[in-house]
Each structure stands twice: as structure tokens, then as C-alpha cells.
Amino acid sequence: xxxxxxxxxxxxxxxxxxxxxxxxxxxxxxxxxxxxxxxxxxxxxxxxxxxxxxxxxxxxxxxxxxxxxxxxxxxxxxxxxxxxxxxxxxxxxxxxxxxxxxxxxxxxxxxxxxxxxxxxxxxxxxxxxxxxxxxxxxxxxxxxxxxxxxxxxxxxxxxxxxxxxx
Amino acid sequence: xxxxxxxxxxxxxxxxxxxxxxxxxxxxxxxxxxxxxxxxxxxxxxxxxxxxxxxxxxxxxxxxxxxxxxxxxxxxxxxxxxxxxxxxxxxxxxxxxxxxxxxxxxxxxxxxxxxxxxxxxxxxxxxxxxxxxxxxxxxxxxxxxxxxxxxxxxxxxxxxxxxxxxxxxxxxxxxxxxxxxxxxxxxxxxxxxxxxxxxxxxxxxxxxxxxxxxxxxxxxxxxxxxxxxxxxxxxxxxxxxxxxxxxxxxxxxxxxxx
Numbered sequence: 051x052x053x054x055x056x057x058x059x060x061x062x063x064x065x066x067x068x069x070x071x072x073x074x075x076x077x078x079x080x081x082x083x084x085x086x087x088x089x090x091x092x093x094x095x096x097x098x099x100x101x102x103x104x105x106x107x108x109x110x111x112x113x114x115x116x117x118x119x120x121x122x123x124x125x126x127x128x129x130x131x132x133x134x135x136x137x138x139x140x141x142x143x144x145x146x147x148x149x150x151x152x153x154x155x156x157x158x159x160x161x162x163x164x165x166x167x168x169x170x171x172x173x174x175x176x177x178x179x180x181x182x183x184x185x186x187x188x189x190x191x192x193x194x195x196x197x198x199x200x201x202x203x204x205x206x207x208x209x210x211x212x213x214x215x216x
Numbered sequence: 217x218x219x220x221x222x223x224x225x226x227x228x229x230x231x232x233x234x235x236x237x238x239x240x241x242x243x244x245x246x247x248x249x250x251x252x253x254x255x256x257x258x259x260x261x262x263x264x265x266x267x268x269x270x271x272x273x274x275x276x277x278x279x280x281x282x283x284x285x286x287x288x289x290x291x292x293x294x295x296x297x298x299x300x301x302x303x304x305x306x307x308x309x310x311x312x313x314x315x316x317x318x319x320x321x322x323x324x325x326x327x328x329x330x331x332x333x334x335x336x337x338x339x340x341x342x343x344x345x346x347x348x349x350x351x352x353x354x355x356x357x358x359x360x361x362x363x364x365x366x367x368x369x370x371x372x373x374x375x376x377x378x379x380x381x382x383x384x385x386x387x388x389x390x391x392x393x394x395x396x397x398x399x400x401x402x403x404x405x406x407x408x409x410x411x412x413x414x415x416x417x418x419x420x421x422x423x424x425x426x427x428x429x430x431x432x433x434x435x436x437x438x439x440x441x442x443x444x445x446x447x448x449x450x451x452x453x454x455x456x457x458x459x460x461x462x463x464x465x466x467x468x469x470x471x472x473x474x
Contacts, residue, residue, distance in 0.1 A: 068316035068327060075451070078390045080321045114316075116323045116353060116361060163322045172369045174322070178389055183321050 052209050056103050059205070063087045064110050071194075078178075079186025084111055085159060086194045088126055089151040090202035092133030093144055096210035104130045121166050125159035132158075145199065152195045153188055160184040293345075293455050300345035301457065307420070308461040310334055312342075314453045315359070324367035324391060326350075326453055331358045339418070339464035342456050347424035347447040348372070348412060349456060351464070360458075365425065366391045366450055373416045374425060376402075377409040383442075385410065385425060391450060395428065395442040402440070404431045410444050417465025 067083045074080060084107045092100035108123030115122065132155055136147040164179050294311070301309045312328035330336050332355050340352045342362045350370065353363040365372055366387040374385045374395065381402045383395045398404055408428040414421030426446040433440040 064319065065316075067319045072317035072319055072321075073451075078321060082319070084319070111319050114327070114361075115319050116325045116363065116367075117318075117320045121320075163320060167322055167368075172322075173386075174368055174389055179322075182390055187321055 053099050053102065055205070055209050056099065056106060059087070060084070060103065060107050060110060064107065064114065067111075068114055074190070076186035076190055078182040079184065079188075079190060081190035081194050082156065082159065082187065083194060083198070085126065085129060085155055086152055086191050086198045087202060088129050089133055089155055090148060090195070090199040091206070092130045093137055093147055093151070093199070094203060094206035094210075095137065096212070097206055100130045100133065101127065117163060118166050118170065121159070121163050125155075125162050128158055128162075129155040144203075145196070148195050148199045149192060152191045156188045156191045157184060160187065290455070296345040297455060297457055300343075307459045309457040310336065310460045312360075312456055312458055314456060318361075322368070322389060324364040324370075324387060324450070325353065326362050326364065326456075328360050328362055328456060328458070329358065330458065331356050331360050333357050335460050336360050336458055337460075337463075341419050341423070341459045341462055341464075343423060343459065344448055344453070344456055347426070348419065349448050349450065349453065351418065352458065362456070364450055365446070366393055372419060372425070373413045374410050375413040376404060376428070377411055379404050379408055382413050382415065385444065393426070393444045393446055395444055396439060398440040398442060400433065400438070400440060404428060404433075404440060404442055406430055417467055419464075420459065420462050 063084045067081075071081045071083050088100070088104055088107055091097055091103055104126040105123065108126040109119070111117075111122040111126075112119035129151065132151050133147070136151055140147045140150070160179070160183065164174055164176065168174055297309075297311060301307070310330055312330040314326045315329050316327040318325035318327075326349075328342075336352060336355050338352055338355055342349050342351060348365060350362045350364040350367070352360050354361040363370055364387070365385065368387050368389050370385075370387040372385040373382065375382045376395075376398075379402050381399060381404075383398045385393055385395055387393055395404075395410065406428050410425045410428065412419040412421055412423040412425065424447055426444045426448075429443045429445045431440060431442045
């Protein structure tokens with residue numbers, strides 16, 4: 051039953067991404083709400099379903115987007131992997147971990163998209179992509195990171211209530 | 217009585233009535249002041265209530281004004297689209313609203329709210345009343361994804377109206393569109409109109425795309441390049457038209473294998 055909460059949350063994040071966030075440009079970059087949402091969810095200690103969330107989100111984004119399906123699925127699974135690694139190492143500073151994962155994850159997904167699109171024959175100049183797309187996207191995702199982390203932390207506490215110790 | 221009727225008492229009468237009016241005015245003013253003093257708390261409360269009601273009405277009316285302005289804007293767009301479709305009666309159109317954009321910043325796609333249930337097929341061109349915006353890339357029952365001409369993977373065969381030459385229009389990751397493969401011996405000028413040529417069968421001919429902004433011609437290049445300013449504002453796409461009677465031709469089998 052706990053996993054059912056993934057359905058509305060993932061749907062809402064992808065709908066918001068397509069309908070709202072994708073229209074807010076900084077140079078050529080846009081925010082990536084599903085990425086930030088997954089990073090925040092994976093950082094919650096009690097959450098054990100982050101891999102399923104990443105797969106479902108990747109499938110849904112791949113369905114909507116013109117990107118090859120391998121990019122969102124691999125990218126989002128890599129975000130969860132990064133989050134799990136950071137969670138164990140910087141567990142005392144979750145916001146620092148959140149920012150680090152958002153920064154690295156955005157670059158990772160960007161590089162992955164660039165590589166796959168160039169592989170399938172789309173002419174993308176690397177300098178333009180890095181300067182006009184990746185860096186602005188990193189900044190926008192950083193701005194999204196704090197509110198999304200707060201929402202996902204509250205959601206995790208609601209879905210996985212901590213038993214009271216007497 | 218005769219003296220009074222003759223007007224001999226008029227001055228005395230004026231003095232008397234004037235004094236009477238003044239005294240009555242004085243009393244009346246004091247009475248009204250006292251009445252206000254005693255009744256003002258009740259009026260204040262009712263005024264506050266009335267004020268709140270009116271503020272509520274103002275807020276409601278402002279919301280209505282915003283909604284009506286939005287409807288007027290949509291109506292204007294639809295009227296322009298209807299004019300466009302009447303002017304080009306050889307094509308059949310299906311109007312659609314843009315409901316989203318591609319989640320990836322690498323791609324320039326929009327999502328529209330018509331799909332295979334409305335007769336939309338992959339490859340159908342999509343336009344606005346201003347000009348070409350792209351073509352349908354993927355379709356599901358109630359929605360379709362449209363590849364814009366600004367997409368880095370997009371390539372449109374075009375012709376320059378004034379120069380009477382053909383070229384290829386390509387998109388980019390920044391959303392700029394560029395003309396490539398313009399022969400060196402062709403004189404291209406800023407302001408030249410760019411239209412679809414219809415070559416390749418991907419788009420119908422003579423759809424307006426934009427104007428040449430500047431030309432880059434170097435002696436050692438095989439071809440000239442030109443930057444094009446599209447006539448459509450791709451950041452403000454709301455309602456578009458899909459040309460439903462155009463069947464794109466797939467010439468891939470005719471091309472020589474690499």
C-alpha cells in the first residue's frame with residue numbers, strides 16, 4: 051500500500067514538468083522536477099522503494115519525451131545510486147547531500163542525453179550544451195532542491211511513520 | 217391686508233423668513249449632527265459589512281475580467297486561425313491546444329491535445345496562422361507530440377522566395393534556426409522570405425517559415441549559411457492547426473544506402 055503513493059506523486063511531478071517547468075527557461079536550460087524529486091526521495095533514510103520510483107519515473111518521462119528511453123531510465127537509476135552513496139557518507143547534512151546529488155545528477159543526465167543524442171545522429175555542439183543548457187539547468191535544479199526536499203521529507207514521514215519509543 | 221398685498225411689508229417679511237430659515241437650518245444641522253453621533257456605530261458596522269460585500273464583488277468582477285480577457289485572447293487566436301484556414305482552403309485543418317513541452321531541454325517538442333482518435337497521423341505538418349511550426353512525431357489516442365522546426369534534429373527543405381533557390385533549414389539546441397546548403401553563387405539578402413519547398417515530401421510547399429536575418433558567406437566554404445528569424449514565437453504557442461489531409465512521403469527507401 052505504501053508504494054501506491056508513488057503513482058500520484060510521480061504523475062504529478064511529470065505533469066508539472068511538462069506543463070509548467072519546461073516552459074520556464076534560463077538561457078536554454080530548464081529545471082528537472084522528476085530528477086530533483088527522485089533525489090530527495092532517495093535521500094530519505096526510511097525509504098526502501100526508490101529504485102522502483104526511479105524506474106517508473108524513467109518509463110513515464112521516456113514515454114512523454116522524444117529522448118531515447120534509455121536516457122531517463124538510466125539517468126534516474128543513477129540518481130538513486132548517487133543518493134544511496136551520499137546518504138551513507140553525509141547523513142548528518144542531508145541538505146548538503148541534496149545539493150550535491152542535484153548538481154552531480156543534473157550533469158550526469160545532461161552528459162548522458164548529450165552522448166545518446168549524438169550517438170543517434172543529432173548534431174549537438176558540446177560547448178553550447180554545457181554553457182547554455184547544462185549549467186543553467188543545474189542552477190534551476192538547485193533552486194528547486196530545497197522546497198522539493200522539504201515536501202519529500204514530509205511525505206516520507208507520512209508514508210513511513212517512525213514508531214514512538216517509550 | 218391691502219398694504220401687504222401691495223408689497224409694503226416685503227422687507228419686513230424677508231427679514232422674518234430669513235431669520236426663520238437660518239434658525240431652522242441651525243437646528244437641523246445640530247439635529248443631523250446629533251443623529252449621526254448616535255447612529256454612527258450602527259452605520260459603521262453596516263458600512264463595514266457593505267464594504268466587505270463590495271470588495272468581494274470587486275474581486276469577483278476582477279476575476280471575471282481576467283477570465284474574459286483570456287477568452288478574448290483565445291478567440292482572437294482562433295479567429296486568426298479560421299482566417300488562415302479559409303485563405304488556404306485546399307488544406308483540411310484540425311485545431312489543437314498545446315498542453316505541454318518535452319521534459320528534456322535537449323529537444324524542442326510540444327504536446328498537443330489531439331491524437332489518433334481525431335485522425336492525427338505521424339508526419340502531419342503543424343502550423344499556426346503565422347506559419348510552419350513543425351510536424352507530428354508521435355501519436356497516442358488523445359494526444360500527439362510535435363517536433364518543432366527549432367529542434368536540433370529537425371531539417372526542413374526550404375526555398376528563398378526572392379533568391380529562387382533551395383536550401384535546408386536546421387534547428388539547434390538553443391532554438392535558433394539556420395539555413396544551410398545555400399549555393400555560393402546565390403545572392404541572399406537579409407529580409408528574404410523563407411518558405412517550405414515541398415521537396416522530400418515531408419512538408420507541403422509554400423508554408424511561411426521566417427525571414428533571413430543575416431548571411432555568412434566565406435570564400436573557402438562550399439555553401440553559404442544564413443540565420444533565420446521565424447515568424448512564429450515558439451515560446452508562446454497556445455493553439456495550433458494540424459494539416460490532416462497532407463500525407464508525408466517516406467523517401468528513405470529511395471535514398472542510397474551509406
